Amino acid sequence: MIDKQLRVVLAEDSVILRDGMVELLTARGCAVVATAGTASELIAAVTGHRPDVAVVDIRMPPTHTDEGIRAAVEIRATLPEVGILVFSQHVETAWAARLLADGASGIGYLLKERVARTSEFVDALHRVAAGGTALDPEIVNGLLHGGRRSRVDALTPREREVLELMAQGHSNRSIATLLVVSERAVEKHVAAVFGKFDLPATEADNRRVKAVLAYLAESGAS
Template sequence: MRVVIAEDDALLREGLVLLLANEGIEVRAAVDNGDDLLAAISAERPDAAIVDVRLPPSFTDEGLRAAVEARRRLPRLPILVLSAYVEDSYATDLLADDAGGVGYLLKERVGRVEKFLDALHRVVDGGTVLDPEVVAQLMVRRRADDPMRTLTPREREVLALMAEGYANGAIAEQLSVSETAVSKHIGNIFAKLGLQPTDTGHRRVLAVLAHLRS
């Protein structure tokens, strides 16, 4: 796998380079701004990009905008965005093209190497990965009459894993339940939230995210 990295924090940037190299992943470029990211993507045509949301000069959303432009120039380029903050609008903007191969993680996940690498590989495989903390905070920002409040604790656990991009089998393994039980929980979730059921991972995540933000 060949990747490019855009991260303004030199320590984290070099840490990512070393982490990925130790896993046999080739880092073709490691830059600290959006313009250099786009130049590297055009020159290297990597298999994936890892991008910080906040890059120079304003440290607002330059990384996100560069990521969106990168996917315009290189359609379906897998992109894993990193952020130090839970900002759900970033996740929505990133998912807007409905093409899959995108992820939004908090930077603290990088320290959990197995989780971080799993997310990167799932994004490269065309999946959609949302940080569980993003989902958790969206869940609590609900109106008193919202149907989200009708979900059971187990259904909320399943919903959070769905939003992270896990398939039914992986959810069953993580929760130590049968895949049949997971399917039943998902059916209940879709029914309570008024969503159309689908087994397509990216659409499933988009449907969940759309409802969480509605």
């Protein structure tokens, strides 16, 4: 069975970089349905095309400060079914926390200089489009250490490591591989995080997402 082609809107004000990314994504089987050089063009393109995911740079014309991520927050509020992957050379912790405030599902934030292979970027796109999360460790670290962290401070160093990897979208099995421990050990750490974050088991709740959101919300507080 052939996988559904991923539909992408790409927002990048650098024409050379934008054209290069279109070529790379097309070569990887993605369909770039529209490109944008400004935040207003991005919002119009996403509204018109309803892509699976929008790739957004933070700093766009006219002021080159935070127009892109402001647009991403607006898209998140009005079209939550569209995945958002912030792809920038800038770490904007406050805006990242705001973008994640209503849920980590379908959100990514990667730093340009830390993506070593095109395959990593495309994998992150697919993960975000499918409702997953893709956060660069530097973004997670900035969120984790950016504000009041009463419950986060209660975590052991290993529990914090596990939580950071959860926030990056890793499964328990993937975390076990990265930390070179058993999957059962990861399960115990995850359970400890749930306990310290006061997240009891219910049939309806996704405690994994709630745990990530809990510490992102705390670290984003002023």
